[in-house]
Amino acid sequence: MSATLQPLDVTAIRRDFPLLSRVLNGKPVVYLDSAVSGQMPLCAIERMAKYERDEHTNVHRGVSTLSQQATDSYEAAREKVRRFLGAASVREIVWTRGTTEAINLVAQTFGRGVVQAGDEILVSAMEHHANIVPWQMLTQEKGATLKVIPITDDGELILESLDELITERTKLLAVTHVSNVLGTVNPIKEIIARAHAKGVPVLVDGAQAVPHLKVDVQDLDADFYAFSGHKLSGPTGIGALYGKLAHLEAMPPWHGGGNMIRSVTWEKTTYMAAPGKFEAGTPPIAAAIGLGAALDYLTNLGLDRIAAQEHDLLVYATERLERIPGLHILGKARDKASVISFVVEGIHPHDMGSLLDGEGVVIRAGHHCAQPLMARYNVPATTRASFAYFNTREDIDVLVSAVEKAIELFK
Amino acid sequence: MTDPRELYQQVILEHNKKPRNFGKLDPCTHHAEGHNPLCGDQLELSLVIENGVVADIKFQGSGCAIDVASASLMTGIVKGKAVAEAEAMIEQFRGMVRGELDPATQAPLLGRLTLFSGVKDLPSRVKCAILPWATLHAALKGEEEASTE
Numbered sequence: 001m002s003a004t005l006q007p008l009d010v011t012a013i014r015r016d017f018p019l020l021s022r023v024l025n026g027k028p029v030v031y032l033d034s035a036v037s038g039q040m041p042l043c044a045i046e047r048m049a050k051y052e053r054d055e056h057t058n059v060h061r062g063v064s065t066l067s068q069q070a071t072d073s074y075e076a077a078r079e080k081v082r083r084f085l086g087a088a089s090v091r092e093i094v095w096t097r098g099t100t101e102a103i104n105l106v107a108q109t110f111g112r113g114v115v116q117a118g119d120e121i122l123v124s125a126m127e128h129h130a131n132i133v134p135w136q137m138l139t140q141e142k143g144a145t146l147k148v149i150p151i152t153d154d155g156e157l158i159l160e161s162l163d164e165l166i167t168e169r170t171k172l173l174a175v176t177h178v179s180n181v182l183g184t185v186n187p188i189k190e191i192i193a194r195a196h197a198k199g200v201p202v203l204v205d206g207a208q209a210v211p212h213l214k215v216d217v218q219d220l221d222a223d224f225y226a227f228s229g230h231k232l233s234g235p236t237g238i239g240a241l242y243g244k245l246a247h248l249e250a251m252p253p254w255h256g257g258g259n260m261i262r263s264v265t266w267e268k269t270t271y272m273a274a275p276g277k278f279e280a281g282t283p284p285i286a287a288a289i290g291l292g293a294a295l296d297y298l299t300n301l302g303l304d305r306i307a308a309q310e311h312d313l314l315v316y317a318t319e320r321l322e323r324i325p326g327l328h329i330l331g332k333a334r335d336k337a338s339v340i341s342f343v344v345e346g347i348h349p350h351d352m353g354s355l356l357d358g359e360g361v362v363i364r365a366g367h368h369c370a371q372p373l374m375a376r377y378n379v380p381a382t383t384r385a386s387f388a389y390f391n392t393r394e395d396i397d398v399l400v401s402a403v404e405k406a407i408e409l410f411k
Numbered sequence: 412m413t414d415p416r417e418l419y420q421q422v423i424l425e426h427n428k429k430p431r432n433f434g435k436l437d438p439c440t441h442h443a444e445g446h447n448p449l450c451g452d453q454l455e456l457s458l459v460i461e462n463g464v465v466a467d468i469k470f471q472g473s474g475c476a477i478d479v480a481s482a483s484l485m486t487g488i489v490k491g492k493a494v495a496e497a498e499a500m501i502e503q504f505r506g507m508v509r510g511e512l513d514p515a516t517q518a519p520l521l522g523r524l525t526l527f528s529g530v531k532d533l534p535s536r537v538k539c540a541i542l543p544w545a546t547l548h549a550a551l552k553g554e555e556e557a558s559t560e
Contacts, residue, residue: 349475350477351419351477358416367450374451
């Protein structure tokens, strides 16, 4: 991180998040669960409310001024996503309900088109179920094989295995940019280059990456990049798929219905060009506009300053947690986002979760929708704290003392 | 809302650390496996039932303290009881942790197991406490699998 960066004014930032001043179970909320869902700043909440209050109607419908204004706001949000991801064209941004739907869209259109019996799809050992199950469904349907890039104990992909794992039967590599459990930031640009060298397209699950680091899909040369709005200080129910235009144009539509057609007769239906052909039905308009407002908020804070603040929290929390006897951190990659999974000897993560909850500390305890990764580390679950730009070192102090209190109770 | 620490009383912590009746009966007359898909808790129960009485019962598996202590205390209390009485206990335990039965007046068979009544204030943990009982219910009915879903 550059030493010349002006640090964020976290005290001022915290006033933008009403939930942070709530009291839960008699304790002030310490929100360390942004990997589950990021908190929305007031400006995004108010922008959504304004749409519902003053502007509510449908988009892409008819000639009314109201509908045109809604369409303009909705499409302006798409342009904000384009800019945020560094895509070349707004036509490369498909609205989805989130990362999961985006990956399923690619599996069911692009995937179904290119995967035949005997082919292979490659994923990694640290994927979220959202980047496993759609590919499992597809490979099972086609009689194809799902192969897995292994990881080291520290939680880094074993890239040397790529040469062997990518074969002439590999039709797609689907890999996460940042692990939701281990926090590992994968060297996506290098992975993509190596896959492309063998003619294999790459889908990147960016759900946990976009909140923490600047993404440029053109620089990465990603074929597909998926993310969710709610991990990015936006609302739930909205996300996006970036796809290279050539791919999107070649792909068949997925869901059929209104909005995605050019003309319908009993004999034949013709479809909109991308991205329209992937967007059947009325979209979550307020959510899209709210996500646009959230992106403005993050851009205004500065992604590099956000990254610097989160990195400071990661280093501080790692150092403090590591000093607790019996506590083990899972995931010690050299390049990590501000996510820490840990287990404590003799205390099940769900007990830890309940006891931290009682102290007002909001964390996630569970398998994090990554059961194969839990099996890889031979744990049923972990406790995971994740830090955002509005968190402070004091939040981490509360976490540490709550963990110590739980350990004392279980002694 | 109860402080979760109130639930983690000494009895529960102690049974978690040193579970009673841990292991597997071989041979057994009744057997079932239970799992809680949400949190991954897994439990295997084996029983020997003779003349309508639970002559012996053991459990094994992995789970949180609530789950393990519930299994440990459950196996202790049903051992030596008639199957019909064990069934009635299952109903009382389920009703109690779901907050439908008053532990003071409506769960007379449970004895000190009423200490689990606080689970009702931690909705996400109710399934942990119930899992051993749901598995027992399955075993008594001759089903091989129980799930809290």
